[in-house]
Amino acid sequence: MLNRLLSLQFDGPGDLPGRKPVVWRAGRGPLIGAAAAAIAWPPLLTMLFWPPENWMPGLETDWRLLLLLLGLVAVPIGLKVLKDERARTGRPNSRLGIVWRFMFYGGLLAGALQAMVAVVLVVMSWFSAGSVWQALGTMETTLLIYGVGGLPAAVLIGISYALWAGLCIAFIAFEQVDAVPDRLGLMKRDLTSN
DSSP: OHHHHHHOOOOSGGGSTTOSBEEEOSSSHHHHHHHHHHHHTTHHHHHHHSOOSOOSSSTTSOHHHHHHHHHHHHHHHHHHHHHHHHHHHOOOOBHHHHHHHHHHHHHHHHHHHHHHHHHHHHHHHHHHOSSHHHHHHHHHHHIIIIIIIHHHHHHHHHHHHHHHHHHHIIIIIEEEOOOOOOSSSOSOOOGGGO
């Protein structure tokens, strides 16, 4: 195994793993399977071993239920955006590009949702405060906890979930295609002759 790994030669960045061209697999089965696998983990897998204590919606809802709900919405939207981008520009055309797009937009989505939660909680605290000073104090505490403290954790969780989703989509819904063979040797460029 080690000899095989050491014998691999990478002539350029295109030879690295995940950089080969890919196309959608035929049929709807791989797409549905990829979406189901992308949505299911980690929520469903961990619920088998560690059942949620609170199923009711609210501030104390189990985070895995929230992730499952978010995945049910975000993964199909991500697939639609990916399909539209590939139809429009032909990119991302590699597994690495697909995973990168899911991670990037997953992190952005998680950060935006966490910021939205912080703003909603601040507005809710204004209505429950007894005075202006209590409202300002509650606003400061809420922004520190949910905005400043919660934002990095939310982005990391969003990126990790999106990494899993991107890997599922890239390896289940797409298949690698071989590049056009250079039978006549005309496609190679000699960079030293310039």
